[in-house]
Amino acid sequence: MxxxxxxxxxxxxxxxxxxxxxxxxxxxxxxxxxxxxxxxxxxxxxxxxxxxxxxxxxxxxxxxxxxxxxxxxxxxxxxxxxxxxxxxxxxxxxxxxxxxxLTRMNRILDWNPTTGIIKVESGVTIKQLWEYILPDGWWPAVVPGTMFPTIGGCASMNIHGKNNFVAGPIGDHILEFELLSPEGELFRCSREENSEIFRSAIGGFGMLGCFTSITLKTKRIWSGLLEVEAVNIPNLDAMFTCFEERLNGADYLVGWIDAFGSGKGLGRGVVHEANYLERGVDPDPAQTLRIENQQLPDTILGLLPKSILWKFMRFFTNNVGVRFVNLAKFWSSKLLDRGGTFRQSHAAFAFLLDYVPNWKKSYGKGGLIQYQSFVPKETARHVFRAQLELCQKRGFPSYLAVFKRHRADEFPMSHALDGYSLALDFKVTRKNRDKIWRLASEMNRLVLDGGGRFYFAKDSTLKPEDxxxxxxxxxxxxxxxxxxxxxxxxxxxxxxxxxxxxxx
Amino acid sequence: MPEPIRKAIVVGASSGIGAAIAKRLAADGAYVAVVARRDDELQRLCDEINQQAGEERAMPFVHDVRNRDELPLLFQDIARRLDGLDTIFYAAGVMPEVEPNEYSTDKDALMIEVNTIGAMAWLNEGAKRFERMGEGRLVGISSIAGDRGRRGNPAYCTSKAAMNTFLESLRNRLEVKGVSVTTIKPGFVDTVMTKGKPGLLWLISPEDAAKKIVSASLKNKNTAYVPGQWRLVGTIIRSIPSFLFKRINI
Missing domain, CATH: 3.30.43.10 (Uridine Diphospho-n-acetylenolpyruvylglucosamine Reductase, domain 2)
Structure with a gap:
């Protein structure tokens, strides 16, 4: 230096x-x-x-x-x-x-279906991307839980998916980009050229310049379907053990936690593992790779239009309602868990957050925050147990809790590390706002003491010193x-x- | 639980009710842009507020409400420096002395320009912004004088009556958009405007008036008399038939 x-x-x-x-x-x-x-x-x-x-x-x-x-x-x-x-x-x-x-800067500039390399403007969405490349047998190497973010936004936040532990963040699949500085200078950046800008702008939350084009390497797939297994998990220790056992070999792993579970059932939930199908396993890839066969259904049970489902969910978006829904979800998974697998389309598995349009509206006018922290594998058990207990103690068990495995990456401003993350959604009202922020501040201390990190795409509560x-x-x-x-x-x-x- | 006032503009803040509103808001934790013609008074007010708060909660903006051309840029700049805006109080007003047999168009025009058109200009800027934001509060400090055309000061009564109607129209436009509009009708408040006038009924201090005004705004009231007992007086005065009203010396 x-x-x-x-x-x-x-x-x-x-x-x-x-x-x-x-x-x-x-x-x-x-x-x-x-x-x-x-x-x-x-x-x-x-x-x-x-x-x-x-x-x-x-x-x-x-x-x-x-x-x-x-x-x-x-x-x-x-x-x-x-x-x-x-x-x-x-x-x-x-x-x-x-x-x-930047949503109107949404042109796909170049696509090579032989190499799987695509060049896009920053306003192109994940949805545009996968729908464009899927029929050629490719899938974005990393996608978040919703298909609506833009690639530029994803790169600025260096987003991850349910495969972060094996595939890294989206930055790992960006080959190069062009960045326009606010002074009007255009930089071509890759791991070879302007490499410092390359590593810092990815995850740099838009502080260095505007991505005008991004070139990504996508993932070859041999079927539009994934092999999925759902595993019922009795408590937090079992959650960690399940992840540790499945890390080598799984393509995707995600855990749902019922944050209302307490005592012996603290951290109970369901783990979903998904794996790509090898070449030749799917007898009919040309059909499963069609966009039509990836679409999420419009109705629940063929009847209720999902577009208005959030209006009904409003009645459940409270401590009593979520406790009840979670309990039903947990026990049905326990009853259905017979160790078997089933097949699900990539879109259906990846974009869980898009199942119910406007679901955030069910949280009411005050909306919600997501509190997600990333903690090294050595301290994660302790920190997440303490977080779940603290939420219950303060009277704010999270309404949606999601558990994932991560790995460290080469981007200095990135959130990921060799460990686990727990994402906790909280309903915000004018009355509880200060209390939720205080709870977050208490949890921040736990995370920082455990050597953890945070994610700017999710954050609402951090302070400068954190x-x-x-x-x-x-x-x-x-x-x-x-x-x-x-x-x-x-x-x-x-x-x-x-x-x-x-x-x- | 009402949405608190966090970032506000007070127009006509260099003295009287306006100054008292600014102090009240700052004491409750709000950041306030104070707008008036007189630089010295504004600076003194800000110093007082900021010293009390121990931080910079009030900031002066010198502006004559008759200079409507400079308003759009000034308005934008205030919002930027406050880093947001949720409430506007329009408290600017003039009431020159008018003799019983005096008919001065100059004086009348001044009152309409400051009391009415100035209010329209500022509240329109606020309305445009708040309508887009889907929230916000507009508060106009009118007067009981607007309830009836009295013999004392025809144009003053007119300026306030026009303001009342304007505020009512804004309210009818904006309430459905999530914006509240409150008309404040103070009785006699101990300010420069009432100085030297003998025997004023229910005279209250500007501080007391400000407390009641802010409280009515927080409750998103349509119209609030300050103090409240003026509502009864106002109702009676408005219902007196003209043939009688002509003969009463009020």
Whole structure:
């Protein structure tokens, strides 16, 4: 490490991690030009519990994108990127400043069905991607639990799927990308070229520049179906054991936990393992690979349209209702668990969150937050047991708890590590908000003491000191230096960045 | 449990009811942009508020409500510096002395410009924004004087009556969009406007008035008389038939 870098690191003051220095409350009028007020919109995080007013621009061409950066410079406003707005918290919000919505930059630029390499604009969604490549016998190597995020958003957050322990995050499958800095410079980045930018922009939550194209390697598949097995799990220890036994060999592993289970049943739930079919196993791949055979059904039991299901779920989205539903889910899985497997389409297995459209609305006006922490395998048992117990003790058992296995990766700002994660959904109301945040803060302590990490796509509750602690001074200092190089005027900001890295 | 006021604008905040509202809001933990013509008074108010709070909760913006051209940029800038906005109080008002036999169009026009058109300009900016956001509060400080055309100051009564109707229309437009609009009708408040006037009924301090105004706003009331007993007076006054009203000296 060079002396100047050492100096720079020691120059970052300890009392705050502020590399976001925009004038807010104490700022001066930057210019005499106002932003067009007809662009002002209410911008919400996906969990609805966070929102702010932003001037939203939706460019469809590179030229229009340059224009927005120029407007930001002229009016002294900052720019925050937004893809599909699927981050739960404030990661794609930019209060009173420009929100650059990239969903119209959604062209597939190049596809090679022989190599499985695809080049897309950043607004292309996971849905667009899989529907495009599936008929040729390919599937995205990594997908999140919903098909609606954009590839640009996925790369900025370095998202993972139920195969993180074997396939790594999406960044592991990005071959190269082009990044437009807010100063208007275009960088081609890969593991060979501009490799520092490559590793930092993936997972860099939109602080370094805008992805204008992303090239991905996808996964060869020989069937539209997966071999799935559901295993009933009596408690948290059994959950860990089940994962450990199945890690070698499984393509996908995910655990659902009934957060209402207590005592001996603490951490009880269901594990789903899924595996790709080998070549030749599926007698009819041309048919199973058709998009029509991947679609999620529109109705429940062939009757009730799923589009209105959330209205009924509202009555169950409370402590009594979820306890009851979870119990039914747990016992039915116990009764049905006879050790057999069944086949399920890729989309049906991967995109569980898309089964009930608008399900988040069942959480009511206050919305929800997801609290997800990543803890090393050595301390995870202890930390997650303590978290589940703490939630019950505080009277807020999570309404949806999901357990996964991860591995460390090469991206410094990434959330993943060699260990486990537990994602906990909490309903937010005006009345319980402060209590939920206090509970999260207590859980943060457990995670940090256990050497754990956090995920910006999910976060709503972290404080600057938490972020600094889990990222580490060195990582943060390197990132700040790179940001200063690519964005010397500090144009790129989001509400999340201001919350975690804002200057006081 | 009402949604608290966190980030507010108070127009006409350099003295009287406006200043008291700003102090009240800041004491309750809100961040307040205070808007008025007089720089010195604004600065003094902010210093007082910020010293008390131990942090910068009030920020001054010098502006004459008759300069409508500068409003869009100013409004945007205030929202940016507050990092959000949920409530606007329009408390700017003038009431020049008018003799019983005086008919001054200049004075009348000034009252309409400041009391009515100024309110329209600020509340319109607020309405545009809050309608999009699906939430927010607009509060207009009107007067019991708007309930009836009294002989004392025709244009003042007119300016407040117009404000009442304007606020009512806004309310009917915006309530379905999640925005609340509250009309405040104070009686006599001990401010510069009432200074030297003898024998005022139920005179209250600006601080007391501000407390009641903020409380009515939090409850999303349609119309609130301040203090509450004026509602009865207002109702009676409004129902007096004209042939009698002409003869009563109020």
């Amino acid at each position: 060079s002396d100047t870098l050492n100096e720079q690191i020691s120059n970052i003051p300890n009392d705050h991690v502020g590399f976001i220095t925009s004038p807010k409350w104490k700022g001066e009028v930057v210019s005499g030009i106002s932003l067009p007020s007809d662009h002002l919109e209410r911008v919400e995080g996906w969990g609805v519990s966070t929102s702010s007013a932003g001037y939203v621009f939706r460019p469809s061409t590179l030229e229009a994108l340059y224009e927005v950066f120029a407007l930001a410079r002229r009016t002294g406003r900052s720019v925050g990127f937004r893809g599909a707005g699927r981050s739960y918290g404030d990661a794609s919000l930019n209060s009173e400043n420009i929100v650059l919505d 972020a600094r602690e889990f990222l580490g001074d060195k990582t943060l200092a390197d990132f700040v230096l790179l940001k200063q190089r690519l964005d010397p005027r500090g144009i790129l900001e989001t509400d999340l960045a201001k919350r975690l890295f804002g200057s006081k």
